[in-house]
Amino acid sequence: MNKDVSLMAHLMRRAGFxxxxxxxxxxxxxxxxxxxxxxLDPGESGHMPDDIIRRYHVDQSELRQLDxxxxxxxxxxxxxxxxxxxxxxxxxxxxxxxxxxKLNQARxxxxxxxxxxxxxxxxxxxxxxxxSRDPAMILWxxxxxxxxxxxxxxxxxxxxxxxxxxxxxxxxxxxxxxAKAFTGWTLGNAEYMSVRASKDSIWPYGRIAWHxxxxxxxxxxxxxxxxGKVGNFNGEDIxxxxxxxxxxxxxxSTRLFQYFASDEVDxxxxxxxxGMMEAYFQSGYKVSAVLRSLFNSDYFKSxxxxxxRVKGPVESVVGTVxxxxxxxxxxxxxxxxxxxTMFMGQGLLAPPTVEGWHEGVEWxxxxxxxxxxxxxxxxxxxxxxxxxxxxxxxxxxxxxxxxDPEKLVDSCLDYMGPIQVQPDTREGLxxxxxxxxxxxxxNGQPDENASIQVARLIGMIASTREYQLA
Amino acid sequence: MGNKEKSIVVVQLSGGNDYxxxxxxxxxxxxxxxxxxxxxxxxxxxxxxxxxxxxxHMAPIKRLYDQGKVAVINGIGYDNPNRSHFRSMDIxxxxxxxxxxxxxxxxxxxxxxxxxxxxxxxxxxxxRGLPRALGVRGVPVxxxxxxxxxxxxxxxKDESAKKLALDAFAHMYGGVQGKDPVLNxxxxxxxxxxxxxxxxxxxxxxxxSSIEYAANPIAQGMKSIAQVLLADFGTRVFYTxxxxxxxxxxxxxxxxxxxxxxxxxxxxxYDDMKEHGKEDEVIVMIFSExxxxxxxxxxxxxxxSGGVAFLVGGEVKGGMYGQYPSIxxxxxxxxxxxxxxxxxxxxxxxVDKWFGLDPVPIVNGQFEQFDLVNA
Numbered sequence: 001m002n003k004d005v006s007l008m009a010h011l012m013r014r015a016g017f018x019x020x021x022x023x024x025x026x027x028x029x030x031x032x033x034x035x036x037x038x039x040l041d042p043g044e045s046g047h048m049p050d051d052i053i054r055r056y057h058v059d060q061s062e063l064r065q066l067d068x069x070x071x072x073x074x075x076x077x078x079x080x081x082x083x084x085x086x087x088x089x090x091x092x093x094x095x096x097x098x099x100x101x102k103l104n105q106a107r108x109x110x111x112x113x114x115x116x117x118x119x120x121x122x123x124x125x126x127x128x129x130x131x132s133r134d135p136a137m138i139l140w141x142x143x144x145x146x147x148x149x150x151x152x153x154x155x156x157x158x159x160x161x162x163x164x165x166x167x168x169x170x171x172x173x174x175x176x177x178x179a180k181a182f183t184g185w186t187l188g189n190a191e192y193m194s195v196r197a198s199k200d201s202i203w204p205y206g207r208i209a210w211h212x213x214x215x216x217x218x219x220x221x222x223x224x225x226x227x228g229k230v231g232n233f234n235g236e237d238i239x240x241x242x243x244x245x246x247x248x249x250x251x252x253s254t255r256l257f258q259y260f261a262s263d264e265v266d267x268x269x270x271x272x273x274x275g276m277m278e279a280y281f282q283s284g285y286k287v288s289a290v291l292r293s294l295f296n297s298d299y300f301k302s303x304x305x306x307x308x309r310v311k312g313p314v315e316s317v318v319g320t321v322x323x324x325x326x327x328x329x330x331x332x333x334x335x336x337x338x339x340x341t342m343f344m345g346q347g348l349l350a351p352p353t354v355e356g357w358h359e360g361v362e363w364x365x366x367x368x369x370x371x372x373x374x375x376x377x378x379x380x381x382x383x384x385x386x387x388x389x390x391x392x393x394x395x396x397x398x399x400x401x402x403x404d405p406e407k408l409v410d411s412c413l414d415y416m417g418p419i420q421v422q423p424d425t426r427e428g429l430x431x432x433x434x435x436x437x438x439x440x441x442x443n444g445q446p447d448e449n450a451s452i453q454v455a456r457l458i459g460m461i462a463s464t465r466e467y468q469l470a
Numbered sequence: 471m472g473n474k475e476k477s478i479v480v481v482q483l484s485g486g487n488d489y490x491x492x493x494x495x496x497x498x499x500x501x502x503x504x505x506x507x508x509x510x511x512x513x514x515x516x517x518x519x520x521x522x523x524x525x526x527h528m529a530p531i532k533r534l535y536d537q538g539k540v541a542v543i544n545g546i547g548y549d550n551p552n553r554s555h556f557r558s559m560d561i562x563x564x565x566x567x568x569x570x571x572x573x574x575x576x577x578x579x580x581x582x583x584x585x586x587x588x589x590x591x592x593x594x595x596x597x598r599g600l601p602r603a604l605g606v607r608g609v610p611v612x613x614x615x616x617x618x619x620x621x622x623x624x625x626x627k628d629e630s631a632k633k634l635a636l637d638a639f640a641h642m643y644g645g646v647q648g649k650d651p652v653l654n655x656x657x658x659x660x661x662x663x664x665x666x667x668x669x670x671x672x673x674x675x676x677x678x679s680s681i682e683y684a685a686n687p688i689a690q691g692m693k694s695i696a697q698v699l700l701a702d703f704g705t706r707v708f709y710t711x712x713x714x715x716x717x718x719x720x721x722x723x724x725x726x727x728x729x730x731x732x733x734x735x736x737x738x739x740y741d742d743m744k745e746h747g748k749e750d751e752v753i754v755m756i757f758s759e760x761x762x763x764x765x766x767x768x769x770x771x772x773x774x775s776g777g778v779a780f781l782v783g784g785e786v787k788g789g790m791y792g793q794y795p796s797i798x799x800x801x802x803x804x805x806x807x808x809x810x811x812x813x814x815x816x817x818x819x820x821v822d823k824w825f826g827l828d829p830v831p832i833v834n835g836q837f838e839q840f841d842l843v844n845a
Contacts, residue, residue, distance in 0.1 A: 101556035263652075310652065343599040343613075350556070352602070353570045361655050366590065366663040367600055367613040369656070370622060378625040422653060424645030432638035460635060463622075464642055465656040 002418075004028060008035070009417050010306050013470040014260045015039050015295065016083030018319040020387060021394060021415050036295045040121060040288040042082035048075050048330070056330035062107070069106030070338035070348040073113060077318045078327050085117055088287075090314060091259050092116040093349075096131055096163055097356035098140045100349055107209050108136040109349045124252060124285040125243045128164060132235050135187055135210035141354065144186045146179055148220045153179045158354055160242070169247035170227060177224040181238045184219030188212065243285050249277040253290055260291065261300055262308040263360035272299045307420065307469040310363050313344035313372070315470065320376045320462065323416070325387030343371045364468070373463045381459025383451040391415045392454045396439075396446045405433035412457050421466045432460050476824055479695055479708040479739070479754045480576065481688070481732065482601070485716030486555065488771055489761035489778045489807065491725055492528070493542060493794070497521035500797050508721045508766035518542075522794060527729035530737025531780065538788035539740070539749075541842045543779040543816055545795045547809025551760065551775030555716070558759040563603035565814055565833045575817055576707050577606030578832045579825060583706050590666045591703045596691045596710040604709055612666050617674060617694040621667025640664060673701040681742040688712040689735040696742045699752065706825075715758060721770040732756070736782055749784035753824060753843070756780040757813070763805055764797050776807030779816060785824075785844040812837055819843065 008027050012019035015036075019027065027035045053075060054061045059068035077086040093113060100106055112134050119127045131137055132155070138144050141155040156179030160170050187193075187210045224233045227241055242248055253276035254265065262269060275297060276290045283289030294300055311319065317340050321327050327334060341348045345368045346357055357363075382388055395402075395411045402408050409429045413419050421429070436457070439450045446454065461467060491508070495501045496515040515523035516532040524532045534540045548567045552558045564571030580593040593604055593611040604611045614620045622639060626632040643660035674697050683693040691710040698705055712732055717724050736754055743749040761777035776795050795807040802808070814833040821829035823843040830836055 099556075101554060101560060104554050104556075339598070345600070353572060355572075358607070361652055362607065364656060364659055366610055366659050366666060367595075369659050370663050370667075371598075373622055373660075374624060377623060381625075422645070422648065425642045428638045428641035428645075431641055432634060435634045435638075456631070456635075460638055463635075463639060465653050465660065468656055469652070 004032075006306075006418050006420075007032065007301055010301075011035065011295065012083070013319070014087075014300075014309075016087055017077065017315055017322050018417075018470075020323060020325070020390065022390065033296065036292060039082065039084040040292055042085045042121070045080050045082035045085055047081065048079040048328075053330060056332070057334070063110055064105055064107055066100045066106050066347075066349060067335045067338045069110055070341070070350075071334040073110065073348060074318065074334065074337050074341075075327070075330075077314075078321055085120075087315070088120045088291075089113050089116040090312075091256070092120055092127075094259075094312075094351065094356040094359070095255060096137065097351035097354050098134075098136045099351050099353070102140055103136055105209065106349055108139070111209060112136045121288040121291075122286060123243075124248075124280070124287055125239055127287070128159070128239045128242065129236055131163070132159070132182060132185060132239070133212045135212055138185065138187055138212070139190075139210065143182055144190055146183050146185070148183045148218045151176065151179045151183060151220075155179065156182055159238075162354060164242050164251060165245055165247040166251045169245065174226055177226045177233075178238050180220045180222070180224055181226070181233045182235045184215045184217070185235055186213055186215055186218065246277070249280045252287075253277050253280060256287075256290060257294060258359070260294060261305055263310060264308070268299050268304070272297045307466060309470045310360050311468055311470045312357070312359060312363060313341050313346035313368070314348055316344065316372055316468070317341055317375065320379050323387050324379045324382070324385045325390070326379070326385055328386075340371070340375050344368045344375075369468075372468065376462035376467065377459040380462040381455045383448075383455035388455055388458060389451075391458060392446060392451050395454055396441055396450070397444065402441055402450070403438035405430050405438075408433050408439060408454070408457065412454065412461055416458060416461055419461065419464075419466055421464060425464050425466060429457065429460060429464075433457055475751045477699060477706045477708065477752050478579075478820060478824065479692075479699075479710070479752060480603070481692075481736065481754060481756045482559075482709070482711035482713075483715050483728075483732065483756060483758035484555075484559070484711050484713030485758070486558075486760045486762055486773055487715045487758035487777065488717060488721065488725055489774075489776065490764065490771075490797070491721070492525055492729070493518070493544065493778050494523050494525060495521055495794065495797065496523050498797065504765045504797065506766060507768055508771055518790065522790070525726070525729055527726045528733040530740075531733040531782070534737065534740055534782060535788055539782060539784060539786055540788050541781040541786050541840070542790050543781070543811065543840070544790060544792035545776055545807065545810040546757075546779050546792060546813050546816065547760070547776050548812055548814075549809075551803070551806070551809065553760060553773040553775065555759060555773075560602060562757065562759055562813060563601060565817060571834075573607075574601070574603040574605045575832055576603045576709065577609050577611070579821060579827065580604070580611065580707050581606055581609045582827045582832065583825065589704045590662050591669065591698075591705050593707040594670075594695075594698060594705050594709070596694055596708070601709055601711070604707070610662065610666075612670065614670060614694065617670065617697065620670055622664065636664070669703055670698065673697040673703070676701045679742050679745060681738050681745065683738050684731065684734055686731045686735075688731050689738065692735040692739040693742075696739055699743075700746055700748065717762070717770045718767070718772060719770040721766075740782060744784070751784075753781055753783035753786060753820065755816075755820065756782070761807055764802060764807065765805060774806035775803060776809045779813070781816075781820075781842065787842045787844060789842075791840050791842060815839060 008024050060072045063069045080086050115130050119130050142152050143155040146152040153175055157175045161167050253273045257273050276293045279289040279293035394415045436453045439453050491510055494510050494515050496512045497520050514526045517523040561567045563574050565575040584592040590610045595613045598615050600613050623632055623635050643657045647654045677697040683689040695708045757779040758777055760775055762771035762774040792811045815837040817833045818829035818837045819839040821827050821832050
């Protein structure tokens, strides 16, 4: 297996949702570091345009309902020309986990995701300020109930514990002071929205979304003591203090490492995280700089890092569909893709709690594994799909003799990734290829039966343990 | 731990079942005042007493009620009712109204019934995706979409091709354990799934019954549950759902059809259990995330609070429990019914009196229990 191709495929599994061989060839022309730079500076990404989506999906105009809104985001992931933009938005969605359950308005969540696209690569300071002003977040963590005369600590606490520093780096008093600083950060039209909701619960004419409003008269302008500093802090001042903390640099770098590099952090991983923290401070808290430091590290490029993450359900579904080449145009059953993410344990836009999802091996139980395998095997064993056709074409045109099942298996593994597999897995695949009988090629072209045979093998590769890993 | 043979079947009515049109206060004129169009006529109601009666689409449940096998839990709910489907359903699933919980109450029941997770089939859900009620980390629960095709590669229709695929799968997942713990875990989980599916798929072949279930999804779901229960795999917790009961418009027709289906399925299931001498070993619990607004909106009803649950089984002491909430204007809660008993009282009753487990850690607190099960 070609090392450059392997490495690029690894990068794209992490910084994206995997890549087809066509895509990989394009990235390889640019080279590794230039590809990293391009991914980190997405500019305007191409994707399926809204007007096309709305022509086919009425519910994707209003985007209030969960499944339609989830499908809308999936279209973006499936068709974007810059997969890291969506992969990173998905990271923020898991870290700043805001759920549909309390909002009943998915549009507000999609607005939050759009904010992640806009601010997600930039300064962590700006991102936290925007997060604090985000209407979905304000509702989700009750900051609209956080008043000058009666604080509600919910947002203040989670900002420190789950969004920036991690537990053990601040006191209970810091939480109260933080909450005070965010009093008056509220919604401009909450009353109107709740009247609408109670009067007209089926919303036949659609609903508008909440918007942010700062109410100076409900803000506690008094002196506060936060992390050893004293002043008449407002919310921005609190964020300014948070982002200078070493704990924040460590928290953010570690979470990015676990999402983009390895589920487990060992001593080599700690060194990489130190480098990421340095990049964080040197760049003025820029997320793109932290990620560049990770992607260009020797550790990230090492064999040890490859396949050291369990794919999340959303990345698994999106990766499989991108490889199969389906849903590139509006497709009526796109909601079923959103439902798949739910069946596999990661309902997009519906994280169970503010803690987000438990990742790594915790994605896997017997029910969710069966869902993953059945979905991927079905999607990829269909020889009529463009992406599958392309793999079959490459496999059959590069080999004169496909009657050797070992060569056939290795070739399919190569063009599906490349994917490296354990000896047991390879044996199982060879046994499967053998059992189907030799693949016949006529005049350099696979006949229909040969295509079906190769497609079945591709589906079987999508059922392996290794396919569950990124 | 726990009483060996006993099991529970939970039927979730998703979308918010309209309590007032399920157990109808047909003797209360105000019901007809508030429900100008979305009501059930007096003469059609199946009377329980002079004031209350079942919807005419619940005849099988009425029949079992008359035999003393149905407990009606009136006015069930929780403090500060939430009218969001998702949040309210979460509350019912996690038994935590005040904060966002992570563990499902039935997942905890399964864990306490089978603490070392010896049986991968102690809990079985019929439907796709795991309801939060069953989710507790480390507790295996099978989720079955269709019993006949359950398991890996349902899309391979050709039996011999499927066998080849399953053999290859067993080779790939069942090899020697290597150094990588994640690959080992995936291998073990894959083999568990294969094993569970192999066992479950035998259930339909072992089953014979004179009961003919209807073709609708809930009836077929209850039939699958009957098949697995009678196959004696040691399954103790069954879960399924039906809906949508979210009847904002066109309620009369939709609600009628849904209850025809649910009560038919539950009635057939009870008769099936009776035919096999198992009616005293299983309780069916029917619940919904909330009830609906007292006043109708002209064609349907909007989200409300205060609801009704049902327990059905040979060992259930039939009758009316809780209080039917007053629908008088002055007694309403923002246009809705006031609840008068916490749903965790019913849960506690099942956990303690039926399964013989300590309910406090399962339902997150101490709740007064009903005397509705023959211990």
